[in-house]
Amino acid sequence: MKPTLQLKLSQHLTLTPQLQQSIRLLQLSTLELNQEIENFLLENPMLERAEGEEGDAPAQTVPTGSSNEQESPSDNQERDSAPEATSFEDSGDWGSATSNGPRSDDDDNDFQDIQAAETSLRDHLNQQLSLSPMSDRDRTLCRLIVEAIDDDGYLNQSLEDLLELLQPELEIELDDLTVALHQVQSLDPAGIGARSPRECLALQLRALDPGPVRDIAQAIISEHLELLAERNFSRLKRLLACSEEDLRAAHAMICALDPHPGSRYSTQETRYILPDVVVRKYRDQWIVSLNAEAMPRLRINALYASILQQNRGISGALSGQLQEARWLIKNVQQRFETILRVSQAIVDQQRQFFEYGDVAMRPLTLREIAEQLELHESTISRVTTQKYMSTPRGVFELKYFFGSHVATDTGGAASSTAIRALIRQLVDAEDKKKPLSDSKIADLLGQQGIVVARRTIAKYRESLNIPPVSQRKTI
Numbered sequence: 001m002k003p004t005l006q007l008k009l010s011q012h013l014t015l016t017p018q019l020q021q022s023i024r025l026l027q028l029s030t031l032e033l034n035q036e037i038e039n040f041l042l043e044n045p046m047l048e049r050a051e052g053e054e055g056d057a058p059a060q061t062v063p064t065g066s067s068n069e070q071e072s073p074s075d076n077q078e079r080d081s082a083p084e085a086t087s088f089e090d091s092g093d094w095g096s097a098t099s100n101g102p103r104s105d106d107d108d109n110d111f112q113d114i115q116a117a118e119t120s121l122r123d124h125l126n127q128q129l130s131l132s133p134m135s136d137r138d139r140t141l142c143r144l145i146v147e148a149i150d151d152d153g154y155l156n157q158s159l160e161d162l163l164e165l166l167q168p169e170l171e172i173e174l175d176d177l178t179v180a181l182h183q184v185q186s187l188d189p190a191g192i193g194a195r196s197p198r199e200c201l202a203l204q205l206r207a208l209d210p211g212p213v214r215d216i217a218q219a220i221i222s223e224h225l226e227l228l229a230e231r232n233f234s235r236l237k238r239l240l241a242c243s244e245e246d247l248r249a250a251h252a253m254i255c256a257l258d259p260h261p262g263s264r265y266s267t268q269e270t271r272y273i274l275p276d277v278v279v280r281k282y283r284d285q286w287i288v289s290l291n292a293e294a295m296p297r298l299r300i301n302a303l304y305a306s307i308l309q310q311n312r313g314i315s316g317a318l319s320g321q322l323q324e325a326r327w328l329i330k331n332v333q334q335r336f337e338t339i340l341r342v343s344q345a346i347v348d349q350q351r352q353f354f355e356y357g358d359v360a361m362r363p364l365t366l367r368e369i370a371e372q373l374e375l376h377e378s379t380i381s382r383v384t385t386q387k388y389m390s391t392p393r394g395v396f397e398l399k400y401f402f403g404s405h406v407a408t409d410t411g412g413a414a415s416s417t418a419i420r421a422l423i424r425q426l427v428d429a430e431d432k433k434k435p436l437s438d439s440k441i442a443d444l445l446g447q448q449g450i451v452v453a454r455r456t457i458a459k460y461r462e463s464l465n466i467p468p469v470s471q472r473k474t475i
Helices: 017-026 030-043 073-080 106-117 121-131 136-147 159-165 174-185 197-206 212-223 225-229 233-240 244-255 302-310 316-349 351-356 366-373 377-384 416-428 438-447 454-463
Strands: 047-049 277-282 285-290 298-300 388-391 394-397 405-407 413-415
Touching: 017 316, 017 377, 030 047, 030 316, 047 316, 121 136, 136 159, 136 174, 159 174, 197 212, 197 244, 212 225, 212 233, 212 244, 225 233, 233 244, 277 316, 285 316, 298 302, 298 316, 302 316, 316 351, 316 366, 316 377, 366 377, 413 416, 416 438, 416 454, 438 454
Parallel strands: 277 388
Antiparallel strands: 047 298, 277 285, 388 394, 405 413
């Protein structure tokens, strides 16, 4: 074949770098956005933060209480006053920076609390061993057992396996490890070093004051734990030959025990949420405003901009960085404007929720909000992911207000969130001696006109962490 040149015209969609940056910033959470901005500030000298200047808007207070609580006079005064509109300045200086308050004496206490929380379970046990009167040999064996204890406080390895780890010339026998295990089990917290949940509960009961109720509880733990799990109280009362009052007291004593005594020393990473918008009621209208603490203040560096203006055409790198800084300011501004529009549309659709709570949540889809705002459904999905709304009823992710629907006998639809709230209300009001089964809950909802299958009730109940009927029965 002979090579030839051909001219062909075609159309295709290309995302500009500015549009790509706008899409990326839109799907970031507030914390991720701040990290992205920090990277831009380090790389681009044309961009800077505008913090602590006169005229900065004060940080808005994020309410986290319930709307059912009694309102203070200051709350009524704030509600009657006009809501502050969030505006963006033409100079590119917009938003609000977080203010650093004066250091108080409570900061030292907070630091001490953080230090106490970071003490691990092994450190806590080893500190007690170092103060216990025992020989160095016994203390070493106890520390060997402590190293084998997991984060929940259980000894998952058998003493025989631990004995194989020791060198034969040490002349350590199984009885030596047994004595060391008993010494570890006598440490705080009670129940530590147990090899099974039954032994863990028994160790905690042993540390309580003796009495007839404790004797009944020890008999249940050692011989009838399966009957207690089945809530077979009538058979327990017959086997233990005790009164209903003593059995109820023993049951309460067992329920107060901790099956995971070491979990209180586990270090868990705390996740902080900074709401993007704040919802307040103003003259029977629910108004959404941007949270000033979540909005960074960005502007063009005046010194570098003046140098570039005086020497036009000299530095191409500075010109490109100036354009990138302007793009970032505009895209971040557009991000918050889009979040504000979507949040207000959600609040308008879910007005009954803010008035009456979860039971009044209506079914809502991303497509409805997209059609209302004339945006693409994928844009709504990006806006509602990892974006949070502070309301008088608490802090919620924007996706919380979207959910599937369940048909009613009148031809309407009920939100799955509202059905979960109804299930929670029914379970909280049930007779604990005769709890409601999933079929009974479905019948009760059917009497209210909500048609829900039993398996759907079971799925919603499990999502609410409500145990089945057999585990909710009490004496």
